[in-house]
Amino acid sequence: MTETATKKERPKHLDLRVIRQPIPAIASILHRIGGMGMFLLLPFLLYLLQLSLGSAEDFEAFKAVAGHPLAKLVFIGLLWAFLHHFLMGIRILFLDLNIATDLKPARATAKAVVALSLILTVLLGALLW
Numbered sequence: 001m002t003e004t005a006t007k008k009e010r011p012k013h014l015d016l017r018v019i020r021q022p023i024p025a026i027a028s029i030l031h032r033i034g035g036m037g038m039f040l041l042l043p044f045l046l047y048l049l050q051l052s053l054g055s056a057e058d059f060e061a062f063k064a065v066a067g068h069p070l071a072k073l074v075f076i077g078l079l080w081a082f083l084h085h086f087l088m089g090i091r092i093l094f095l096d097l098n099i100a101t102d103l104k105p106a107r108a109t110a111k112a113v114v115a116l117s118l119i120l121t122v123l124l125g126a127l128l129w
Contacts, residue, residue, distance in 0.1 A: 027110040031088040034081035041078060076125040083124075084117035 021029070051062035065071055091109050094100055100109050 022107070023114070024106055024110040027088060027091075027113050030084055030114070031092075034085040034088075037081045038078060038085065041074070044074075045078075072129055075128055076121065079124055079128065080117060080121040083120050084113065087113045087117050 048062060048066065051058045051065070054062075066075075091100075091113050094109070095106070100106055
């Protein structure tokens with residue numbers, strides 16, 4: 001038997017737009033995206049903190065930046081990132097403790113994380129706006 005006959009034909013490339021990911025994988029990918037977004041926007045948040053703690057003129061500049069609709073959208077995005085990252089972190093802690101590791105509970109908790117993060121973002125984002 002030849003070597004090529006025993007090996008399975010493997011795909012040359014994976015098109016991630018075509019592959020249907022399970023909900024725990026989607027929740028995990030969103031967890032990483034949320035963490036990366038929070039990390040990358042940390043300098044912006046530190047700048048805003050510096051403005052808010054400075055002089056009266058700096059605080060007026062902070063209010064102008066924070067009141068801009070684009071900044072509010074960024075804040076809502078950060079809010080979602082934090083909430084999803086937090087809830088997914090709790091889910092991962094439970095998985096590390098061997099809680100809800102079977103297929104059905106794992107899918108249910110992943111769906112709950114995605115749904116709760118979106119619901120909480122809408123509720124808290126409405127207060128922010």
